[in-house]
Amino acid sequence: MNTNSQPIVSLIDAAVGHGKEPVLAGINLFLHPGEFVYLIGETGSGKSTLLKTLYADLPLIAGEAHVAGYALHRLKRKQIPYLRRQLGIIFQDFQLLPDRTVYDNLLFVLRATGWKEKKHINERIERVLSSVAMLDKAKKMPHQLSGGEQQRVSVARALLNEPKLIIADEPTGNLDPDTSEEIILLIRELVKSDRSVLMATHDYNIIMKFPAPTLRCQAGKVISVLKPTL
Numbered sequence: 103m104n105t106n107s108q109p110i111v112s113l114i115d116a117a118v119g120h121g122k123e124p125v126l127a128g129i130n131l132f133l134h135p136g137e138f139v140y141l142i143g144e145t146g147s148g149k150s151t152l153l154k155t156l157y158a159d160l161p162l163i164a165g166e167a168h169v170a171g172y173a174l175h176r177l178k179r180k181q182i183p184y185l186r187r188q189l190g191i192i193f194q195d196f197q198l199l200p201d202r203t204v205y206d207n208l209l210f211v212l213r214a215t216g217w218k219e220k221k222h223i224n225e226r227i228e229r230v231l232s233s234v235a236m237l238d239k240a241k242k243m244p245h246q247l248s249g250g251e252q253q254r255v256s257v258a259r260a261l262l263n264e265p266k267l268i269i270a271d272e273p274t275g276n277l278d279p280d281t282s283e284e285i286i287l288l289i290r291e292l293v294k295s296d297r298s299v300l301m302a303t304h305d306y307n308i309i310m311k312f313p314a315p316t317l318r319c320q321a322g323k324v325i326s327v328l329k330p331t332l
């Protein structure tokens with residue numbers, strides 16, 4: 103069997119929200135390996151709610167959902183760290199630990215996900231930092247970096263455990279237009295035959311410049327759009 107033909111994300115008649123009342127319902131969504139998909143919609147339309155449900159920060163309210171081989175509709179709390187290991191998550195505000203260096207930020211994640219051997223840890227950190235051209239900044243503290251550099255580090259952090267799915271929630275929200283383009287190019291490069299990217303954005307210029315299949319959260323539904331307008 104070619105496992106690449108299996109979707110990395112599949113939602114069937116799913117509902118997401120913060121309590122019992124759904125923000126989005128009747129969601130049918132499939133994301134296959136190698137796909138890069140935008141998630142758009144007005145402020146408060148449910149983009150973050152959907153993404154948080156995919157990484158099990160919020161429980162699924164109804165329906166079925168599979169993410170990277172985990173069934174969210176019957177996920178046990180103790181399985182959440184294993185699900186998260188299959189995912190790379192990139193946030194608008196970078197979320198680097200402010201009290202330690204770039205290297206130690208990455209080290210923290212590897213240790214927390216069970217990496218023990220110093221040599222392997224070092225090799226992995228060097229590899230991901232090189233892939234975002236930040237190896238020379240490994241000893242810097244986050245506050246010594248520009249916003250774009252901090253976001254590069256958080257892209258590197260997302261890559262540490264070779265995730266199947268990258269979830270990016272407004273990754274360019276705090277960046278100027280040129281730096282935003284740089285980061286999007288970097289994130290688009292992460293799409294591989296066994297990996298996909300789902301990216302929430304408000305950035306119309308980015309969508310126009312780098313077109314890709316687009317889903318819109320609107321009036322409690324997720325719909326596929328052909329000509330995105332924000």
Ligand SMILES: Nc1ncnc2c1ncn2[C@@H]1O[C@H](COP(=O)(O)OP(=O)(O)OP(=O)(O)O)[C@@H](O)[C@H]1O
Nearest residue numbers: 120125143144145146147148149150151152304319
């Ligand atoms: N922690 C929370 N508790 C209860 N309701 C929430 C919570 N966070 C968000 N909501 C509500 O859920 C709805 C969807 O919010 P969400 O943050 O998913 O929207 P969004 O599309 O990501 O918006 P933005 O583009 O501003 O980030 C909104 O009505 C919001 O008020």
